[in-house]
Amino acid sequence: MTGHHILTLSCPDRPGLTSAVTQRLFQHRGNVVEAQQFGDAETGRFFMRIVADFADEAAEGEFRQDFSGLAGTYDMEWSLRQADERxxxxxxxxxxxxxxxxxxxxxxxxxxxxxxxxxxxxxxxxxxxxxxxxxxxxxxxxxxxxxxxxxxxxxxxxxxxxxxxxxxxxxxxxxxxxxxxxxxxxxxxxxxxxxxxxxxxxxxxxxxxxxxxxxxxxxxxxxxxxxxxxxxxxxxxxxxxxxxxxxxxxxxxxxxxxxxxxxxxxxxxxxxxxxxxxxxxxxxx
Incomplete structure (x- = not known):
């Protein structure tokens, strides 16, 4: 495993967001260690923070490339970085x-x-x-x-x-x-x-x-x-x-x-x- 990575995102809220994100992680050999989410009814936005491990660096790179397309579909602002990055x-x-x-x-x-x-x-x-x-x-x-x-x-x-x-x-x-x-x-x-x-x-x-x-x-x-x-x-x-x-x-x-x-x-x-x-x-x- 590559070690913990932190994925954060925010976007307009809509059904299926959690499933879409976690499925992409699973498809690219990502293992969810921790997950938190919040949908704000007042602003209509969805927020998520996931800690995940990837099987190897290739899996991480594939996920980044694929997730970029998903983020565009859902109008996401997102970030993925290694948890131990100072x-x-x-x-x-x-x-x-x-x-x-x-x-x-x-x-x-x-x-x-x-x-x-x-x-x-x-x-x-x-x-x-x-x-x-x-x-x-x-x-x-x-x-x-x-x-x-x-x-x-x-x-x-x-x-x-x-x-x-x-x-x-x-x-x-x-x-x-x-x-x-x-x-x-x-x-x-x-x-x-x-x-x-x-x-x-x-x-x-x-x-x-x-x-x-x-x-x-x-x-x-x-x-x-x-x-x-x-x-x-x-x-x-x-x-x-x-x-x-x-x-x-x-x-x-x-x-x-x-x-x-x-x-x-x-x-x-x-x-x-x-x-x-x-x-x-x-x-x-």
């Missing part, structure tokens, strides 16, 4: 490095199947020591209101040079331009230190404290031109009390942010996230 990831950070540190730790212990091709910071210190300890290229790209286009061009150059497939904003406290957001569409994950859609923008924990909320949370989402409104991937929350200060909320929030971002990155790396208009379909593990 994605190339670029991480952006500003002053707070707790999410960066957590991602680097999870990467080191093998929890996140990725190759970190660089760390970019708009501050000279944040991330530099962590990058040096792991032999990861570090880029300090300062930014001002007047130099934003040039700074984003530097980041795009790094993405192009390294072949980064995913960009992670690990508390990168800069708003990306519309052009940069469009360039990174579907491949840039942000962690927002709030339970969106509430408390957008700056100091959400202070906003939450002022409102006397009893739950705080964090949201990992894909970046779009609309600030803090991209398709949500993962959220989590934690109870707080009237005795908690804004600093307490920030401290507790750091823990939520770390685990929410890490989970979202892992889901993306494992092809568990499929875009569904302004929402996502996230297949669990």
């Amino acid at each position: 994605r190339r990831v670029l991480i952006l950070v500003s002053k707070f490095d707790h999410c960066l540190s957590d991602l680097l730790y999870r990467h080191r212990i093998g929890e996140l199947p990725m190759d970190i091709v660089g760390i970019v910071s708009n501050h000279p210190a944040e991330g530099h020591e962590l990058a040096g300890a792991r032999n990861i290229p570090f880029h300090h790209f300062p930014i001002t209101k007047d130099t934003k286009p040039q700074q984003e061009a530097q980041i795009r150059d790094v993405i192009e040079e390294t072949g980064a497939e995913l960009v992670v904003l690990a508390r990168y406290m800069q708003i990306l331009s519309d052009e940069m957001s469009a360039y990174l569409s579907g491949r840039c994950i942000n962690i927002h230190h709030s339970f969106l859609p509430g408390f957008k923008g700056a100091k959400p924990y202070h906003q939450a404290h002022a409102r006397g909320v009893k739950m705080i949370g964090a949201t990992a989402h894909y970046v779009t031109a609309d600030l803090d409104e991209g398709p949500i991937i993962v959220q989590d929350a934690e109870a707080i009390t009237h005795a908690d200060t804004p600093d307490d909320l920030v401290r507790k929030g750091r823990d939520i942010e770390r685990r929410v971002l890490a989970r979202a990155v892992r889901c993306h790396l494992e092809d568990r996230v499929l875009l569904n208009a302004q929402k996502t379909v996230v297949f669990g593990d």
